[in-house]
Amino acid sequence: MAKQFDVAVIGAGAAGMMCAAVAAQGGKRVVLLDHAEKLAEKIRISGGGRCNFTNVNAGPLNFLSENPHFCKSALSRYTPQDFLALVKKHRIAYHEKHKGQLFCDESAEQIIQMLKDECAAADVHWRMPCKVEAIAQAPDGAFLLSTDSGDVEAASVVVASGGLSIPKIGASDFAYRLAKQFDLRLVEPRPALVPLTFDDAGWAPFAPLSGIALEVEVTTGTLKGRNPGGARFREDLLFTHRGLSGPAILQISSFWQPGTPIVVNLLPEMDVAQTLIEGKGSIKKQLGNVLSQWLPVRLAEGLLAATGLAADARLADLPDAALRKLGLAINQWSLVPSGSEGYRKAEVTRGGIDTRELSQQTMMANKVPGLYFIGEAVDVTGWLGGYNFQWAWASGVAAGLAL
Numbered sequence: 001m002a003k004q005f006d007v008a009v010i011g012a013g014a015a016g017m018m019c020a021a022v023a024a025q026g027g028k029r030v031v032l033l034d035h036a037e038k039l040a041e042k043i044r045i046s047g048g049g050r051c052n053f054t055n056v057n058a059g060p061l062n063f064l065s066e067n068p069h070f071c072k073s074a075l076s077r078y079t080p081q082d083f084l085a086l087v088k089k090h091r092i093a094y095h096e097k098h099k100g101q102l103f104c105d106e107s108a109e110q111i112i113q114m115l116k117d118e119c120a121a122a123d124v125h126w127r128m129p130c131k132v133e134a135i136a137q138a139p140d141g142a143f144l145l146s147t148d149s150g151d152v153e154a155a156s157v158v159v160a161s162g163g164l165s166i167p168k169i170g171a172s173d174f175a176y177r178l179a180k181q182f183d184l185r186l187v188e189p190r191p192a193l194v195p196l197t198f199d200d201a202g203w204a205p206f207a208p209l210s211g212i213a214l215e216v217e218v219t220t221g222t223l224k225g226r227n228p229g230g231a232r233f234r235e236d237l238l239f240t241h242r243g244l245s246g247p248a249i250l251q252i253s254s255f256w257q258p259g260t261p262i263v264v265n266l267l268p269e270m271d272v273a274q275t276l277i278e279g280k281g282s283i284k285k286q287l288g289n290v291l292s293q294w295l296p297v298r299l300a301e302g303l304l305a306a307t308g309l310a311a312d313a314r315l316a317d318l319p320d321a322a323l324r325k326l327g328l329a330i331n332q333w334s335l336v337p338s339g340s341e342g343y344r345k346a347e348v349t350r351g352g353i354d355t356r357e358l359s360q361q362t363m364m365a366n367k368v369p370g371l372y373f374i375g376e377a378v379d380v381t382g383w384l385g386g387y388n389f390q391w392a393w394a395s396g397v398a399a400g401l402a403l
């Protein structure tokens with residue numbers, strides 16, 4: 001005989017634990033199943049081990065989705081302040097880093113413990129490690145879950161099994177397979193918040209710059225018009241052996257379309273060409289020395305090599321056209337990535353269950369009563385900076401209250 005529950009939540013990550021706790025606190029008999037050996041690894045490794053658990057400024061504009069309106073309802077009904085109230089109730093010390101990002105003072109482990117405690121307070125049942133292999137729906141609408149440790153029957157199922165990023169800690173395509181089974185559309189999944197790579201030959205001159213970090217402005221796509229398809233971020237960039245990383249690149253990677261360029265402004269505070277041309281009369285120094293006042297020395301040398309200018313050339317001796325070319329290389333460095341580091345390194349998966357298939361109030365599939373999708377499995381992807389957890393909490397609460 002299969003064990004019977006009101007609700008089975010598949011995936012005990014951020015969204016799943018939140019949803020299970022809320023549904024159980026509302027009086028439902030809930031079972032939470034996860035195939036991982038270790039609970040909530042993504043929370044544990046998040047924010048460098050301190051979990052950037054929300055962002056005080058989180059709003060619909062910080063999320064990508066084919067339907068940008070979908071996330072509004074859940075986000076407005078469970079706000080960063082609501083999650084913060086929970087964090088305070090559990091006496092977890094936290095601090096704000098830049099741009100509204102909230103982190104634990106001590107450890108991400110505290111957020112996991114908090115969610116476990118919330119589940120325990122409402123008698124959530126656990127099955128872990130337990131892999132859900134298949135789901136079938138009976139004629140009366142109930143769901144039968146086949147797992148590697150026996151069957152489970154539930155009136156409702158919440159799919160909180162996440163996206164494809166970081167397969168080595170349990171990511172699976174389970175949500176997408178289920179969507180296909182129930183004839184729900186999928187927005188093509190893609191790695192997001194991910195370092196970008198370049199072909200070996202093209203990147204060879206920049207590979208020695210690995211380790212250099214600086215604040216830049218990076219853009220991609222079109223920013224103007226009725227349907228802007230691009231984005232602009234001002235954050236730190238990091239050179240790596242294979243390409244570019246750092247918050248600026250992770251942010252822009254979610255918007256980048258393969259085959260198109262990203263444009264990096266390495267000195268966003270300065271019009272480099274104009275400054276150099278105006279300084280020809282008064283700046284007596286050699287070009288290399290001038291640039292290394294503004295940029296890391298190795299980067300200045302690399303840029304001069306790439307533009308064919310000698311580091312020991314005197315500014316006054318250089319034609320304006322050469323300085324304009326150098327200015328462009330610094331203020332509008334345009335480069336076409338060959339790809340990304342993929343799901344192995346991506347913090348999230350862009351795309352997922354098409355939101356047009358779901359109720360924005362409850363997260364239930366419109367054509368499969370009793371089947372819900374929450375968290376990263378859904379086509380709602382946050383920027384870097386605590387937004388993805390806020391979506392996990394908010395969508396988990398929306399479903400949890402509706403069950």
Ligand code: FDA
Pocket residue numbers: 010011012013014015016033034035036040041042043045046047048051052053054130131132133160161162163165166169170171172173174346347348374375376377385386387388389390392
């Ligand atoms: P999540 O992936 O957390 O959970 C899904 C669960 O489902 C997993 O536990 C998995 O084992 C289980 N599962 C999958 N298939 C199953 C099956 N068939 N049967 C049973 N169980 C199954 N975000 C943020 O806001 N702030 C931050 O600081 C960070 N930092 C960060 C760092 C790194 C390195 C990564 C990879 C990601 C982040 N993120 C982040 C993103 C954030 O971690 C992510 O968006 C949420 O964890 C998504 O929560 P979910 O609950 O939707 O999925």
